[in-house]
Amino acid sequence: MANEPRDPMPLEEPMFILGNGEMYRNQTEVKMSQIVLPCHANYCGELSAGQLLKWMDSTACLSAERHAGCSCITASVDDIHFETTIGVGQVVNITAKVNRAFTSSMEVGISVSCEDLFSDRQWKVCHAFATFVARRTEAGKVQLKQVIPRTQAEQMEYSLAAERRRMRLIHAEIINDLLMSECLDYQDAVPAERTRVESVELVLPPHANHQVSTFGGQIMAWMENVATISASRLCNAHPTLRSIDMFHFRGPSHIGDRLVLKAIVNNAFKKSMEVGVCAEAYQGGEPLRHINTAFMTFEVLDNDRKPCTLPRIRPEPVMYLSYNNVSALKMLAARSNWVLTSEKNKVSLYTLEENQMLCFKVETHVAVAAEQVFLLLSDLRRRKAWDHHYKECEVITDSHEDDTIYRVVTPSVTKGGKVQDFILLASRRRPCDSGDPYLIALRSVTLPAYPPTEDYNRGEVLCAGFSIWEEENSFTKISYYNQATPGVLPYISTDIAGLSSSFYCTFASCSAFLEENKDNLASLPTSTL
Numbered sequence: 001m002a003n004e005p006r007d008p009m010p011l012e013e014p015m016f017i018l019g020n021g022e023m024y025r026n027q028t029e030v031k032m033s034q035i036v037l038p039c040h041a042n043y044c045g046e047l048s049a050g051q052l053l054k055w056m057d058s059t060a061c062l063s064a065e066r067h068a069g070c071s072c073i074t075a076s077v078d079d080i081h082f083e084t085t086i087g088v089g090q091v092v093n094i095t096a097k098v099n100r101a102f103t104s105s106m107e108v109g110i111s112v113s114c115e116d117l118f119s120d121r122q123w124k125v126c127h128a129f130a131t132f133v134a135r136r137t138e139a140g141k142v143q144l145k146q147v148i149p150r151t152q153a154e155q156m157e158y159s160l161a162a163e164r165r166r167m168r169l170i171h172a173e174i175i176n177d178l179l180m181s182e183c184l185d186y187q188d189a190v191p192a193e194r195t196r197v198e199s200v201e202l203v204l205p206p207h208a209n210h211q212v213s214t215f216g217g218q219i220m221a222w223m224e225n226v227a228t229i230s231a232s233r234l235c236n237a238h239p240t241l242r243s244i245d246m247f248h249f250r251g252p253s254h255i256g257d258r259l260v261l262k263a264i265v266n267n268a269f270k271k272s273m274e275v276g277v278c279a280e281a282y283q284g285g286e287p288l289r290h291i292n293t294a295f296m297t298f299e300v301l302d303n304d305r306k307p308c309t310l311p312r313i314r315p316e317p318v319m320y321l322s323y324n325n326v327s328a329l330k331m332l333a334a335r336s337n338w339v340l341t342s343e344k345n346k347v348s349l350y351t352l353e354e355n356q357m358l359c360f361k362v363e364t365h366v367a368v369a370a371e372q373v374f375l376l377l378s379d380l381r382r383r384k385a386w387d388h389h390y391k392e393c394e395v396i397t398d399s400h401e402d403d404t405i406y407r408v409v410t411p412s413v414t415k416g417g418k419v420q421d422f423i424l425l426a427s428r429r430r431p432c433d434s435g436d437p438y439l440i441a442l443r444s445v446t447l448p449a450y451p452p453t454e455d456y457n458r459g460e461v462l463c464a465g466f467s468i469w470e471e472e473n474s475f476t477k478i479s480y481y482n483q484a485t486p487g488v489l490p491y492i493s494t495d496i497a498g499l500s501s502s503f504y505c506t507f508a509s510c511s512a513f514l515e516e517n518k519d520n521l522a523s524l525p526t527s528t529l
Contacts, residue, residue, distance in 0.1 A: 026154070028147070029097040030063040036088050042238075047086040049228075049241040050221030052112070053077075055094055056128065057217030060108040061209075063096040064132035067106060070142055072132040074216035075105060077247040078164065080128045084114065085240065091115040093122070096130075099154070100161035101144040105133045107161045129164060135211065189314040195233045195265040195275075197226045203257040203281075214253035219279055219292055222261050223247075227275040230263035231298040234273060235310055239298035242272065250290045250331075257281040260288065271307040272299050287436065290327050325427045328463040329441040332359060332481050344504045362480045362503060366511050368518040370470035373478060374438040376517055377466055378428045380406045386513035387506055391419065396450065402428045405445060410459070421456040423447055438468035480507075 034040075034055055042048045057074055064072040086092055093115055099107045112125040134142035149158040201207075201222055209215045224241065231239040253259060263277040275296045280288040299307045338350040338361055350361040366373065376382065384390045392409035408422045422444060429439040442464040452458035463483040471477055 028067045032059045032094045050224040053220040054217035059094045060096040060130045067098040068134040071135045075131040078129040081243040099157040189312040195230045197230045197263045201259045226261045226263040227277040227296045243297040245295040253281045268313040325441040325443045329465045358484045370476040386509040420459040422459045441465040
């Protein structure tokens, strides 16, 4: 039928006349036009942001594949700010083109405008940058051809693409800093727990792209849906999405996956609110896989389309820090390309070098029950008994029964230098199923009440912790992981180079500590029981 939405069709690329009079057409440019029908609209009669994200992702993917000559997948979408909404009956015009290609990834610029067919007016809606990765072919990894900018605008975007790529690589650190900021606790605030939303979607064939993976635009639309519900629960009204802080796809999803979507209002400002949303996938009894995380900003508009004042919220930032803490350790432990560096007295040292990042893993076995090992290692205050790097350790706060924030002091790495201190979040997790390990995840957090001081060098732990596996006959395998940072690297560099055996001494001491206390539950601090 004529009124039914049809599959989008790319339009022919525009022609440009260069300074030398040469006619030029950008071969990667793709255009898509869609009329907004009632089936695309939300409760306000405006185009759903989720539907718009689908169209944007489709257009950008077509552009990326035109340049690569092979299938491409969405890796990330940068921050998006929606300047206006789009009504039913109006036309959405989307243009996408490749700004720059790197080794196997490329940046695609996306611009969206709205057209009113009755007044012949057009106006800008949003602009975004997406990163796509070329999929491997039978011949191996794809080496993308370089983009040659011809016009002045293309040259500018080509130059800026390198800087945007650098910013993407440090984006996670910026977000962590924002999450770690301390928020005021108002007595009349709405508890963040009230805004929590969890929804499950079954990935069916209509949700998949031409590569049989879940369509990235579909995942973004589902995430927008749960985020909108979460925002509605705070304000008891219909919110309007104003901006998105970077979708970053951590892994693929496929037909048959169950996608678990979770959202919660992280913070409310006077006229806007931030909603954190994440997507995880699983099939059968396998553990959850982290697919995507994003932060969305909503407003509530009055009858004059002006932002309303919002209720205050009592945020729960540690909850999301804890989630990131545990998921980061799980992903580090799941890497398959660890290299055995050395082995001594049944203690093995592995290293992993990837994307200019050095990680290490220490593995050993003890004749102590796994749960007892978990209890003994969970309280960092007891680590001084076996780890000479822990000079002092105090509890700052018990945020939750499974999450505690500590301040740890370690010796100076240089003679006569300052000692280091760390503010660490320790997240403890028992196994969900019989085949799962016990986990103790560690990462640095920032607390305004504990700023760096002149007497200490403030160190940082990006990702560290223990994975504890129960084996037969009361034997337990312990794996310790650490993503090395400048604050940690001096302690371990000589071990990795084979010039020291301090690691082996430390973990031999750990084994002795565990075996000495394997039956001594009474001596455990109550906070860990």
